[in-house]
Amino acid sequence: MxxxxxxxxxxxxxxxxxxxxxxxxxxxxxxxxxxxxxxxxxxxxxxxxxxxxxxxxxxxxxxxxxxxxxxxIPGLIDAHQHLATPPNREAAEAALRRQVYGGVTAIRDMADDLRHIADLTRGTLVGEIPGPDIHYAALMAGPGFFDDPRTWQVSQGETPGHVPWMQAIDDDTDLVMAVALARGTHAKAIKVYAELPAHLVAAITAEAKRQGIGVWAHAATFPATPGEVVAAGVDAVSHITLIAQEAADEPLTSYKTKPLLDVERLTGDGDPRLDALYAAMRERGTVLDATASMWTFLGEQAGDADAKARAAANDTLSAKLTADAYRAGVLLATGTDYETEPDEPFPSLHLELRYLAERCGIPAAEVLVCATRTGAISAGALADMGTVExxxxxxxxxxxxxxxxxxxxxxxxxxxxxxxxxxxxxxxxxxxx
CATH class of the missing domain: 2.30.40.10 (Urease, subunit C, domain 1)
Incomplete structure (x- = not known):
């Protein structure tokens, strides 16, 4: 040079x-x-x-x-964040700063514009900016997902579904090349998202494992059910209210048309299909990133009575099923999928931890294990973090x-x-x- x-x-x-x-x-x-x-x-x-x-x-x-x-205590880990949908450098750096000064030493970024995320990851790693370590995922979804406006926000200047960090997958996709392209972004995992049938979830997972990269998934990818996603061998699944789709009485067809659930029954009597799913997750070591408090936040943000009512119902469901999953022995990581308002003194992860204790009845010491050791497992990083050893x-x-x-x-x-x-x-x- x-x-x-x-x-x-x-x-x-x-x-x-x-x-x-x-x-x-x-x-x-x-x-x-x-x-x-x-x-x-x-x-x-x-x-x-x-x-x-x-x-x-x-x-x-x-x-x-x-x-x-x-x-x-060990550094806290937020297992579900988004820092660049859409990219906003000032907002992302402010969030990262608040997180690390609030005790968060690592996060999982669950798919964003990885051009932006990769630079933030480097900046926090080498110490140019304050923030936790960032472990991020490249996304794969079915072609029908890519009319979602968020996909355009994270692919500006390119075509959604046709960039290495956000790929449309179908039966004709060369999965060896697709996984290699995702790995080339320096992603720690592939996020399996939506509009993917069970056989493609399994094929993506198998190829990712062959190439040595993790797989983090939405708990249901529509039409793949939670049980099919877990059976595919993914490392972690996100969103407890998507886990509830295992108890749907109609087939899962599309991410955009989710079956209605009998929330009253699920929060009362439960469902043996969910019990069987929790047992399978426990046996496989599948981590649950429940994002349990997310519906409390969404309810506070809702602009009309119907939206608030939907959020309240999902919040009740979230608390009950998260408690059930934890008591069934499922590994529970603490992800948020939201961040507190800029003028709040502490990051959203503090609210998630208190929710798990207050709404799900999990003892505080066990919540802290979820937020540290299990968080490290969810990121594939237990060799380096999660405990003070x-x-x-x-x-x-x-x-x-x-x-x-x-x-x-x-x-x-x-x-x-x-x-x-x-x-x-x-x-x-x-x-x-």
């Missing part, structure tokens, strides 16, 4: 390897399922945790951070009060450590948002 400019500043970059910090005296909830332990130290070298254990002698040359009276990325949150006693205590965040870099909450609250 004839000319090389200076790279952009990286004020949020991880510290260099050899920079050792010991966080001492914390009460640690490590996300593994073990109870919180007092008097614990976390040793961090650069971006990674090298030791976790009872307070002991500090290595020579290490910086010490005293955490007596503080609680530490040696070898993992140094992703954790320091709080003044115990969130395992009350999830409202998440608002007592003092700082987030992401890849070893410290994001002080005071720097967010003092900054104009």
């Amino acid at each position: 004839a000319h090389l400019d200076e790279p952009a500043p990286t004020p949020y970059a991880p510290p260099a390897t050899g920079t050792v910090t010991v966080y001492r005296g914390a009460t640690l909830f490590d996300g593994t399922g073990a109870p919180a332990r007092p008097g614990m130290s976390i040793t961090v070298d650069g971006a990674r945790i090298t030791a976790v254990g009872p307070d002991a002698e500090v290595p020579a040359g290490a910086r010490v951070v005293e955490l007596a009276g503080r609680c530490v 040696p070898g993992k990325l140094a992703n954790f949150v320091v709080l003044a009060a115990d969130p395992t006693a009350d999830l409202a205590n998440l608002s007592t965040i003092e700082y987030t450590v992401k890849r070893g870099h410290r994001f002080d909450r005071a720097d967010y609250t003092e900054d104009a948002r």
Whole structure:
């Protein structure tokens, strides 16, 4: 190259390897399922945790951070976000900033304009901008889906359905090439979305697995039922109210014409078809990204009485079925699929966690496992994150009060450590948002 400019500043970059910090005296909830332990130290070298254990002698040359009276939990993971539908750089960066200063160290972006998302992913990874790590999906759907206006929003300048990050799939598609194109976007997974029959969901999943990329799916892809989607071997499914379509009394035909469900019956007596589905998900290890609180948000945003009534019915269904699925042993990740208003101090994930406790009856400590370890499983990233253990990325949150006693205590965040870099909450609250 004839000319090389200076790279952009990286004020949020991880510290260099050899920079050792010991966080001492914390009460640690490590996300593994073990109870919180007092008097614990976390040793961090650069971006990674090298030791976790009872307070002991500090290595020579290490910086010490005293955490007596503080609680530490793993970094939170939002398993369902959209940052670029349509792309808006200012809004996306503001959301990412609020997330990381609110304890969120990773998200799954569930298909967007990946030209935009890839740059945000690089920016948060190298430390140009503050934000969680982003694990994103490239979308595949049937040709009938691509008159949806959102597909145009994320394909500006190109043709929806004919770009590597958003492909129309039918029986004539060369799936080897389609999956390879999706992988070329650096996506961590393929999102299987809508207007796809069971045999194509299975074929996409098989080819994706062969090429070493994950598969995240809508729980029903119309005409494929939730049971058929799970049987295809996908890694995770989204939206508990789509899971409910397993109990539909009519065939699933199109994403645009979903069968009506007997919400009163499902929230009362339940349905053996759902019980069988939960058992299959538990046996396969299929993660459920329930987006449980989404209908509360949509109800608040609804502009007329009918829309509010529909949202309220779905909200009741969401709470009941999410609780049922969790108690049946299904792995539950905490996705939101919405974000709080720009002037709100904390990200939507805090609301999702409180919903799971308050509306679904899940104990706070177990909700935190859903938001950490299971979130990492949903992103295919458990080797690197989700728990506070040696070898993992140094992703954790320091709080003044115990969130395992009350999830409202998440608002007592003092700082987030992401890849070893410290994001002080005071720097967010003092900054104009």
